[in-house]
Amino acid sequence: MASKQPLKVGMVGGGGGAFIANPHQKAIHFDGTRKVHSVALHPDPKVAMEEAENWPYPVKGYESYDQMIEAQKDLPEEERLDYIVVVTPNFVHFDPSYKALEAGIPVICEKPLTLKLEESDKLVAKAKEKNIPFAVAYTYVGHWTSWFSRFIVQSGLLGEIRWVDSSYMQGWLADKLEDTGQQQASWRTDPKQAGASGAGGDIGSHALEQLRFVTGLDVTEVSAHCECMVPGRPIDDHFTVYGKLSNGGRCLVRASQISHGSKNDLGIVVIGTKGTLKWRQEDAEAVTICLPGQPDRTYYRACVEANDGFLGDVPQWLLDEPTIPFGHVEAFHDAYARLHREFEKDVRAWKAGEEWSSDGSRYANVDDGRMGLAFIDAAVTSHKNNNEWTKVDLG
Numbered sequence: 001m002a003s004k005q006p007l008k009v010g011m012v013g014g015g016g017g018a019f020i021a022n023p024h025q026k027a028i029h030f031d032g033t034r035k036v037h038s039v040a041l042h043p044d045p046k047v048a049m050e051e052a053e054n055w056p057y058p059v060k061g062y063e064s065y066d067q068m069i070e071a072q073k074d075l076p077e078e079e080r081l082d083y084i085v086v087v088t089p090n091f092v093h094f095d096p097s098y099k100a101l102e103a104g105i106p107v108i109c110e111k112p113l114t115l116k117l118e119e120s121d122k123l124v125a126k127a128k129e130k131n132i133p134f135a136v137a138y139t140y141v142g143h144w145t146s147w148f149s150r151f152i153v154q155s156g157l158l159g160e161i162r163w164v165d166s167s168y169m170q171g172w173l174a175d176k177l178e179d180t181g182q183q184q185a186s187w188r189t190d191p192k193q194a195g196a197s198g199a200g201g202d203i204g205s206h207a208l209e210q211l212r213f214v215t216g217l218d219v220t221e222v223s224a225h226c227e228c229m230v231p232g233r234p235i236d237d238h239f240t241v242y243g244k245l246s247n248g249g250r251c252l253v254r255a256s257q258i259s260h261g262s263k264n265d266l267g268i269v270v271i272g273t274k275g276t277l278k279w280r281q282e283d284a285e286a287v288t289i290c291l292p293g294q295p296d297r298t299y300y301r302a303c304v305e306a307n308d309g310f311l312g313d314v315p316q317w318l319l320d321e322p323t324i325p326f327g328h329v330e331a332f333h334d335a336y337a338r339l340h341r342e343f344e345k346d347v348r349a350w351k352a353g354e355e356w357s358s359d360g361s362r363y364a365n366v367d368d369g370r371m372g373l374a375f376i377d378a379a380v381t382s383h384k385n386n387n388e389w390t391k392v393d394l395g
């Protein structure tokens, strides 16, 4: 059988000391079935070309993402990019994503999907009109344990979900780091580049998506505090949202960038009528299930394989899924790789004219990305109106 040609990926952003482009390029190359082929790395065309020259392996450099996307139109189909990944600051998500969709190119875009909800609406409409795969890079739903947690909730082991506490705590913006010119802090604390919420958009959106992915529930109404603890910062760095869930339950979605001692402390506690599930990304291989009157059970992937029957029938696809045999540690890079791997499956099926389903069960899709913006919008509105209950526009 002929071996698969690697998918050709175009990267928008990634030059000049960029942060998240590097994990993406590792994830793209993780399985040997995808490669970074073309890059538009910087807003300055000259720097973009210099950075492309200095990329650690040969790539086709472009002066801008406009040029990269435009160039695809003149290429024979087999030479065109198979998808693009957008790893620019939030205010440069909508334009390249929309233009790629218009040119018929699938997209993985970083979170939060856009600056404004109206832009997310346009991306949803365009992706549907063109019938093109679109992913939003909510990394942490790519952990095997996120998939396992989703399975546990769906299996009914916890009963009806009453309460979810989903939080992402960090401490790196506890001082005014942006005043030093630090790149990632500078744009994240500027509402024009980051969006209406700082901590909420940057990491509260992860906490929300973790809740949505694991429970399958939406947050329908919010009462929010979008607070700024560091004087003089024009955007929230501490975000606390009390919410109503689509099944009538309640939730707390929290994000903080001023919490000394926390690094990337994303965690979720799901409490049902029969039991509780706990997971933290800083110990990402472990899921703890607590049932009343029984000792807590902490499952590492290896214990799930040796299921004693307590978990019911764990589906084979879930057991087959880990990238390495149980007992070897999986972490952040594996989660990112899983996102690209699942997206690759959809892109290959889409290209072959076969059935594909970007249904949100393996990675966050464009609708999930839009929900992030709808949630942020509602939270910011609630905060401005004395934390009054505000409906989330579910689309």
Ligand SMILES: NC(=O)c1ccc[n+]([C@@H]2O[C@H](COP(=O)([O-])OP(=O)(O)OC[C@H]3O[C@@H](n4cnc5c(N)ncnc54)[C@H](O)[C@@H]3O)[C@@H](O)[C@H]2O)c1
Pocket (backbone or CB within 6 Å): 012, 013, 014, 015, 016, 017, 018, 019, 020, 021, 040, 041, 042, 043, 064, 065, 087, 088, 089, 090, 092, 110, 111, 112, 137, 138, 139, 183, 184, 187, 202
């Ligand atoms: N999913 C995650 O876990 C995760 C983690 C970190 C960041 N992010 C998201 O990734 C995005 C980038 O964040 P970062 O921290 O890597 O930012 P960064 O500042 O480190 O990198 C941004 C990159 O975009 C480039 N860029 C800016 N404007 C451009 C343009 N017009 N054309 C081409 N390139 C351009 C910059 O040159 C730089 O290379 C943000 O949306 C952020 O929210 C996601």
